[in-house]
Amino acid sequence: MVQLKKAFKTFTNVLIIASFILQVYIHTYPSLTPDVCSWDNKKETKLSDKYKDIFKVNYPPENQILHLLKLDTWKTYFKDVLLTKKDNSHNKYINPRFLLFGDPQIKGAWRNTPLLTRLDIFGNDHYLGHIFKTMFKRLTPDFGIVMGDLFSSQWIPDDEFYNRTERYINRVFSGAIPSSLDRIRDLKKKFVNPDDGINYKTDWITFSDGKIRTLRKEEGFPPFKFDYGSDVYRWNENDPFLFINMTGNHDIGYSGDMTFQHLSRFTDMFGADNFVLHYNEGRGNSYRIVNLNTMLLEGPGLENVLMDITWEFLYQLFEEQFDGTTILLQHIPMFKEKGFCKDGPHFSFYPEVYEKEPYKSNLLKSQNHLSLETSNKLLNLLFHNGKPGIILTGHDHYGCDVVYNRYMTKMKDHPNGLAESYWTASKTPDSKNENSEFTGDIVKEITVRSMMGDFAGAVGLLEMNYNKDYETFDFNYKECVFAVQHIWWAANIVTIITVLLLSIRILFI
Template sequence: MGVLKKVAWTTTYIAIFLNIYIYTYPSLDSQKCYWSHEYRDYDSLSSIEKTIIQLPYFGDLYKQYFVPDNAKKIDNYPRDIRMMAVGDPQLNGNWPNTPLFKKIDNFGNDYYLRHVYQVMKKRLDPNFVSMMGDLVSSQWIGDSEFYNRTRRIIQRSFPRPESQCSFELKYVNDHIDTDWEKYMGEFYDNLNSGKFKERELFEFKDVYDWYNGTFIDPNTKSNTEPLFLNITGNHDIGYGDTTFQHMARWEKLFGLANFWIEYDNDTDHPWRIVMLNSLALDGPMLQPEFQKYTWDFLEALNKTDYHGSTILLTHIPMYKREGLCKDGPNFEYYTASGCHGCVPERVGLLKSQNHLSKDTSRKVLDVVFGKGKSGIILTGHDHYGCDNYINFINEDDGWVADKNITSDKWIREITVRSIMGDFDGTMGIMTGHFNTEEKNWEFDYTQCVFIIQHVWWATQVTTLISILLHSFAFFF
């Protein structure tokens, strides 16, 4: 029995250590795991407190729990833009022939993602959460499985208050069939009438809450729950094989594929978020109507004559030469031999791409950033993540990506590293700060790295074993 108690306490010490680590890991690398600007009242601290906060790790913990961040106070204008970026979670599903171990792994993965999200959300209190696409692992799943993974996303992996996603939950729980034929009919009406070239279909103003102000603090006028921005990924809707069924259910549960939100237009610091479905830009596509729709959207955006700063959110990165990122330029198209039983109509369609084409990238950049001021691009797709500057050279050479700033006009492009366990549960942190002297928005980006999923699993297992061993030692 003495041996059992020793093993129980040894396991307990390991479990305690692991739990402390997984819940406080951001404090080990606090500069990369926080916004670029802090708003804490350090002047009111005692000399002892000031000494404590200078300590590595412990100082950051003390700040988080005992020195409040005043960034959302109403008199703190212009407020910083605070956005957490979630790269390609790619939730897998379970099928009748899925091995039990894989089912357990999928279940644990949901809670691994949940852990990363909740630790960072509590620490950062963001205004926005940008889901960088590929929320699910395959677009070729039926509605039932798509609904099941949607439920897991909004309740388990990236949970939010039930009242904030009541429509989505009712939709998936009641398994309401998405009327894609009605969606298609309305789509064609808008396409043929030219409405997709009108800004009114895509333009929003000062949105911090999609739910009629339910999550807006009446005192600070800031959002108490972050605004979720869901970007279309190739595993969500497909590349050239996107169908009306794919688009109808995506937009019903995750929002429009293309839109923009303008903020603070009546001030000296206007800025906007542009959401772009980059899967429907290059083609060729099974439904070329989606390609025309997306270019019509860009035409509508171009008509805004916007001169503020822009945050572009899209899934496929801009074109860049080989060697700047893990993924180099690459396009693949369906062939008859490699189509694996698909309909002949899919042969020749776009099967995959690492970047947008060079010509498409230039057109997008000209529309989104050609007239405005500073900005930043956040993309997904390349799970390893990447960081580049896209410099405007001249009218002949256009925009050219590089690791350095080589021109007076440039945009930083961040490919957000995946949050999946194989990529260490990384969370992207983007801060927009208005420089009141330069009268310009400045954008900063860091990535807060957790750890490979096996350590999270080890924490859960050792905690459970510790409880069981102490129970045995108590009763026997």
């Protein structure tokens, strides 16, 4: 019996140590790679002295185990951990900071969902929430952006869409959009008949009627409002920062699937799918954030009205003749040849004879990228002023980055006598010395790695610094990773077991 008690105490002590190490790790993991999990030190930041060097991208070490075996890693770790209060002071007008979250895709439980699956869903919510809380507390950004695919499927009923939204606000991004919870609960009261037993229904008929009649410019229906204001740093006074929820194909579907109902409930919960925000207007450091629903750019689509509205938004942006820097937010990336990123170009369409849903015959079913034609059109509409810009996307869960160089063909090469502007993806900016058709215009596209556990809980950090020499911004992007979800589970399970065993030891041994 004495030996058993001794073994029990020893085992408990081992668990105490393991629990302590795991808990310290999951709460201080950014300190293991502070170079990619922190904003730049303002005292050490150097602006680019060459136009082609304004984009900087930094990724975490490829071999994490080798990184942990280095003495320097632990020196910087303890230095960073002991620096309990990070100096995040900065001028948000010339140095805006963005925290980016790729494709969380939270799942849902149904009546017949097994208990273990329910537990996994519960844990996944809190795993994602832990990442957000850790990074937000560390970095206090000006903007937070989720790159679409908030949920795992668009094929869920309205009440389940509401349930996931509640979890998303309460668990995953707790504290980021506190005002949204009251707003959606008010919607629930407004649209639900308490006798039908359903949690929430979107009023998609009123939504579709308004869209159609506004597009037709009928009397009594004012033009679409796409401009959501200037110098907006929070939606409501209680919000800690400006939080943008982009929409993705798993939220509303591709154009061949998307109905008015899909888009109506998304806008009920998360706001507009197409809008623009302007900052520092009339100054050299002016920029705009363009939030674009790229699922409605290409077809054949199910609801052409919605596609027409999206293109109307883009034409209005072009006519604005904006002379500042553009930050484009879109879920589906631009076209690029196979090999640049994990996903290559791919389109699929519903068959001509589709007995399950005949109305979807030949419609767009899925896509990895926008087409080459649409990508060129989009780049020409939004990045025509010669200022470098940046595109932030999701969809490809692995993440990557490319540069789009702009070229102008010679007029004599075209029978109509007009020059043609086109863009090509590359890993680096081009040079006029090497290609006479290169205009010097460059745009960076960054696909943000998913924050899901299978992709190590990644978060993107984007920092912009105004460069007076070029009258534009320098862009610095970093990718900070946590760990696969099993590490988070292990830390919390070991801690729970440790508390139980320690309680038994104190009370009975």
